Amino acid sequence: FHSSQLTGLLSWCPESLPAPSVYSAATEQSLAATAGPQEIECLAAVAFAPKQPLQLVKVKVAAPQAGEVRIKTVAVALCHTDAYTLEGSDPEGLFPCILGHEAAGIVESVGPGVTEFKVGDHVIPCYQAYCGKCQFCLRPGINLCTSVRAFTGKGVMKADGKPRYTYEGKPIYHFMGTSSFSEYSVLHAESLAKIRQDAPLDKVCLLGCGISTGWGAVWNNAKVERGARAVVFGMGAVGLSVVEGLKLELAKKWGATHTIDPRELPEGTNVTQRIVEMTEFGADYTFECTGNTVSVVLGVAAAGQEIATRPFQLSKPQVPMLVDQYMAGNLKIDEYAQGPWVLDDDEAVTAVSQEARQDLLGNALTFYSSKGKVCQLVGAQARKVGRFSAKPGSQICGLRYTGSQLCGVDTMPVDRSQKGVVASISGWCGTSVDGAEFQLRDGSTLRYGGAGGTSVGPWVLDADERLIFAEQERSESFLGNSLVLMTSKGRVISMRGTSAAETVHFAVASGVAQIDRLRFEGSRLVDVESPPADQELASANFRMDTPNWSRTSDAAKAMVRGLLQVSPDKRMCMADCLRCPWIAGGMMDSPKDAQDVSFFVRKGSKPEAIAKAADMAAEAHDESVMAEQAATTASASRIGAVRLILGRADSAVDQVQLQFRSRPEPVSYGGAGGNSVGPWALQPSEFIIGVLQEQREPPNCYLGNLLAFFTSLGGVITVAGESAFIPASAQSPGR
Incomplete structure (x- = not known):
């Protein structure tokens, strides 16, 4: 978050970060391994400067000194005061620091002279200390303990006037005497409250500030x-x-x-x-x-x-x-909490959308999972929009409503016939969407809502046309303000009440075409374009497992290196392969001890010829390699033309820029005003299949309130101005 605005995501990479820890009884048993005077290295979300996103880095946490306690943070909540300090509004805010003060944890070690706590105690950090001895603690009704206040206000500890956190040898300040956005924290004993062992720490952490206030x-x-x-x-x-x-x-x-x-x-x-x-x-x-x-x-x-x-x-x-x-x-x-939503072991968070506002964490946060689960945190002031998509290889066969709210879609796999299950769609609209009806190909009918208002449709779908996306602008009446459906052939079916926000949708046929150009008339998005067939790219992965490659005959190696124009005395890497005229670009370089390259080839090239030639060479010169499934395999798949989306926005969308994989020149729309947003990177196998614009008046005003790009992997990339009605979105890499 940048202040209250969701600006990006921290993604978890197993190679670089430890797996998120899960609290259990074993947590307390493991504390003995770290207890003692030694320094600890752990993860912390550090605020290096005001108005800058927190950075997840490994910090060193010193051992507790006299009168201090080091705890393992088990659960922490986000309070508005943390965001208030990060945005630079707190006069006592010091940077760099570790924010966080609404937490619960377990005592990991204690410093000399501490008798109130022992290792394994469950505790809640208290930003307002209590010593029980000073003149304020001895007076009822006054909670302004002076024992450590002069030090916590300066971000240091009382024992020596220094912080206990360092990053790359430089000190990191404490925050409110708690600094809970760290896996381990050092606090004054006066700033900890001991609680019962059976209380769930992920719940009672809220007593550290908001509820108790x-x-x-x-x-x-x-x-x-x-x-x-x-x-x-x-x-x-x-x-x-x-x-x-x-x-x-x-x-x-x-x-x-x-x-x-x-x-x-x-x-x-x-x-x-x-x-x-x-x-x-x-x-x-x-x-x-x-x-x-x-x-x-x-x-x-x-x-x-x-x-x-x-x-x-x-x-x-x-x-x-x-x-x-x-x-x-x-x-x-x-x-006080919404959720929890429990994700399966093999389910990942793939996208996040925010309806932004000027404070807190916005009006709404929505998390999308790799299995199509939608987890929505919605405030009372949120302008509610629900979006649901079918996974690749499936289609929407029904809608699920809770009252007037579209809360999900029913899906089914696409069979070999590629036929769509929905034959036609009709609706009725007034101030809201009064009703909708699906006619299925088996003769049955699915009816949602009533039949009041003006009839719209019917929209008749082709036999091989399938529903793949549904969006609702929600309201408390009927079926919401609008219902928009997209099909696999790029058709947009829109049912809109008179109360709906002014939006337009464009889509292309799924798996057939992709969007790489927009067409505006003034600020109005009026059409989208797809790249010419001869400009499309495919991807090829050429892998040689090191043991097999070492046993491959020299003739086979020469054949493969010749096809890729790689010198025999060099290891195979992207820079060498790019000399081949039909390779348009690369995705990765090969590791030092492996022969593995991935690259883009121009449409019409046949990367499978690499594998065939290598197999022929191996068969002629080294049959043992063929018996082990050969050393070389290659595969080809279609990739997206657009690699990066950038934008600029203020009250409206000022500019959108598309950058491409095979062409150096980007395409820009609009001007250069407003604040920079993005960039959003698309995966090589991901391409744009739909675009939405929330328009505004007058029609020549910038690029409208919002532009949203829908991708083939179910992602939503949104460039939104402050006047946008539909939530701003951010997505994680690797969806």
Whole structure:
């Protein structure tokens, strides 16, 4: 994340990073191996500078000194304060640092003089320390311990005035005395609360900040009495925990008796007026939990009364009590989270989309898996869009709705006949999509919604035409604002209510053509183009396993090297192969001790001739190699023309640029204003099969609000302006 904007992904490579650790009882047993005074090397997400994405690097964590404890972080949540500091807004923010303060972990080792904790204890870091001895800790109602504050504010430890983290020999500062975005952290003993062993650490970590802040505001600060009227502004985690702390009767899920959405108030009525109407004389207590710098205060305070604003609402001794309340079922924690979504062992996250906003983590985050699973984290203000695609080799045979929300698609494999299961599609639209109907080739009918509104369609599909993609702009009524379907032949079937955002879709036949050009009229996307057949590329992989290659006859080696124009005294590498006239580009160089190259060949070339020639040479000169399946194999597959997509955007999309694999000159659309976004790299086997544009007025304004590119591997690459209605997207390499 760059501030609140999702700008990219950290991808996991087994060769360079250890597998993500899973908490279990074995975790505590393994601590003995690292316990002691030695330095530890571990992964940490480091903020090297404000307004820059966190970098996942290996840092060194020193042993705890006097009065310090080193813990293994088991679970950590992301708080707005972390993003606030990363964006450079925190006056105490120091860089480089390790952020994070809403965590739970296990004590790995303790420094001299520490008697409160031992190895294996379960703990929650507390950014507001508690020593129990200073003048503030001894006074009830004040949570401003002075024992270590002068040091935590400077990002160092009290024992020697230095941080315990280093990266490449340079110090990395602590953050809020916790620094939980690290696999191991060193804290002052005053900044840790010991909790019971049976509490799930991935849940109670939320008590380190957000939930405890809301409860503490009710219990410790306001001391709300039974029967009082309270108003809570902002329904994030803190606001929800305030509502729960008030312990109202469960008229709603979280305990609120009434809710107000400012967007739904009559014209000329504001929130203050509505609250006064509901309470007659205003509220007895108000809690401002939006995080904005301007708050609304209702009512008139009596003489001498003060308005409490200090955010540190809960002290270390109360954290174990909150854990006990949760374990007894009296405190909600599980309900604050959406999910979890459990991925199979062989299932990977392949794409992520975000509906962005100016703070937090946006209105919505959606994760797409390699098995077609869609995991959506959706805020109350999200403009909801659902996208579902069939995997290669399958087709959509039905839609799945939960109420008005498209929540998935039913798919089935494509058989040898290549026929599509859906014969025709019809719909009915008014302000929303009222209904949709699929006529299947077996004579049956699938009906979704009702038949109100104006009839649209029918769209009759060819016998070999299959549904491969479905998108819904969601709303709370009927079947959403729009339903867009794409077919394997590039047809776009669009059902749109009058409330739908203004978008256009373009697609090409799946597996037959690909998009490498866009055509605009002013800012309006009006068409897409595919590359000429003679400009398309194929990929070839030429592999010689080292043991077999060493036994291959000199004549066979000479034949292969001659075809690739590789000198006999050089190891086979991409630079040498590129001298061959029919090789257009390379994907990788061969490893030092292997003979393995992958390259692009111009359409019409026959890379399989390499294998055939090598086999003939081997058969004539070394039959033992042929008996071992030969040393050389080659394969060819079609690849994408576009290798990279870049963009520039501000309030709208200012520019989009496509870079190609076989041509050095990129193609650019629009101007050069706005902020740079991307680049997004496409895999060699991935090509663009669809494009969506959210248009805007006036029609000559930039390139619209949004451009989204759909790829043959199910990816969505989105260049979006701040005015875009559909979420911005980012994708991971290797999908």
